Amino acid sequence: MEFQDILYEKHQGVAKITINRPEVLNAFRDVTVREMIAAFEDAWDDQEVGVVVLTGAGDRAFCVGGDQKVREKGGYGGTRGRDMGIGLDVMGLHEIMRNIPKPVIAAVNGYAIGGGHVLHVLCDLTIAAEHAVFGQVGPKVGSFDAGYGSAYLARVVGEKRAREIWYLCRRYSAQEAHQMGLVNKVVPKEELMTEVDRWAQELLERSPYALRILKASFNADTAHIKGIDELAMGALALYYDTEESMEGRNAFLEKRKPDFRKFYR
Numbered sequence: 001m002e003f004q005d006i007l008y009e010k011h012q013g014v015a016k017i018t019i020n021r022p023e024v025l026n027a028f029r030d031v032t033v034r035e036m037i038a039a040f041e042d043a044w045d046d047q048e049v050g051v052v053v054l055t056g057a058g059d060r061a062f063c064v065g066g067d068q069k070v071r072e073k074g075g076y077g078g079t080r081g082r083d084m085g086i087g088l089d090v091m092g093l094h095e096i097m098r099n100i101p102k103p104v105i106a107a108v109n110g111y112a113i114g115g116g117h118v119l120h121v122l123c124d125l126t127i128a129a130e131h132a133v134f135g136q137v138g139p140k141v142g143s144f145d146a147g148y149g150s151a152y153l154a155r156v157v158g159e160k161r162a163r164e165i166w167y168l169c170r171r172y173s174a175q176e177a178h179q180m181g182l183v184n185k186v187v188p189k190e191e192l193m194t195e196v197d198r199w200a201q202e203l204l205e206r207s208p209y210a211l212r213i214l215k216a217s218f219n220a221d222t223a224h225i226k227g228i229d230e231l232a233m234g235a236l237a238l239y240y241d242t243e244e245s246m247e248g249r250n251a252f253l254e255k256r257k258p259d260f261r262k263f264y265r
């Protein structure tokens with residue numbers, strides 16, 4: 001399979017998807033999301049694959065969410081139909097990550113910020129390098145994920161923490177993320193992929209049918225969030241059309257503080 005924005009490799013039962021846009025800290029655009037979905041579909045269909053690893057190219061970032069440099073008024077300008085009008089089929093990506101009946105491990109090799117943070121949260125397991133940085137930035141940059149990004153995060157870290165993460169938009173170290181149950185293990189940077197491979201090999205020794213049913217069971221408990229996700233993505237599409245949202249994006253690109261005071265209601 002030929003890809004433009006991702007690297008996709010399969011080796012001894014492990015499929016590895018690497019977001020390959022290090023020049024923008026592995027931010028995703030329409031084609032990136034489409035390719036990630038295609039890779040997850042391939043990993044789902046391939047009976048030789050038992051585990052999927054998701055990571056980012058380079059050592060600065062796992063993923064920092066949507067590419068703000070291609071976002072315009074109204075959204076990211078890509079896929080229509082499945083994308084709820086935001087120009088990225090993030091909803092489809094979240095769905096396949098949750099539904100693929102094989103464990104997905106996030107190998108967090110740097111920033112996991114915004115929509116990139118949501119991606120690691122949705123992985124079954126997260127292994128982080130010591131220098132990794134976690135957080136949401138939506139209310140600073142004129143965006144939000146009020147579906148899995150907020151509701152499922154609250155399941156992982158609890159309501160108070162999830163609200164803090166989204167409302168304040170702070171950055172958290174790998175150790176802090178570990179303490180709040182956001183990541184399974186923190187390792188030195190140079191040991192990240194070895195550790196991830198160790199976890200993958202251990203999973204490959206387990207019964208795939210048992211893992212499949214366990215994943216379905218864990219998912220069933222939060223399946224209602226799918227409906228919230230659809231509403232949230234629809235709301236995001238409307239928000240991307242507003243001046244308030246554009247103030248966040250413009251401030252980020254202009255490297256200044258956003259001024260949201262004029263939008264108080």
Ligand SMILES: CC(C)(COP(=O)(O)OP(=O)(O)OC[C@H]1O[C@@H](n2cnc3c(N)ncnc32)[C@H](O)[C@@H]1OP(=O)(O)O)[C@@H](O)C(=O)NCCC(=O)NCCSC(=O)CCC(=O)c1ccccc1C(=O)O
Nearest residue numbers: 024027064065066067068069090114115137138141144145
């Ligand atoms: C990631 C940072 C915390 C890194 O900060 P710092 O180390 O100070 O580096 P910078 O100088 O800021 O950045 C270096 C370089 O990278 C560019 N860059 C960083 N992030 C992005 C991005 N998202 N898109 C494009 N480019 C980016 C930055 O401009 C610099 O380039 P120069 O050319 O050198 O200037 C910090 O950069 C940061 O906070 N980035 C913003 C991240 C962001 O805005 N993400 C998108 C919002 S996501 C969100 O909050 C939830 C929404 C969501 O999940 C979603 C749902 C549905 C569709 C889309 C999304 C979505 O993710 O948007």
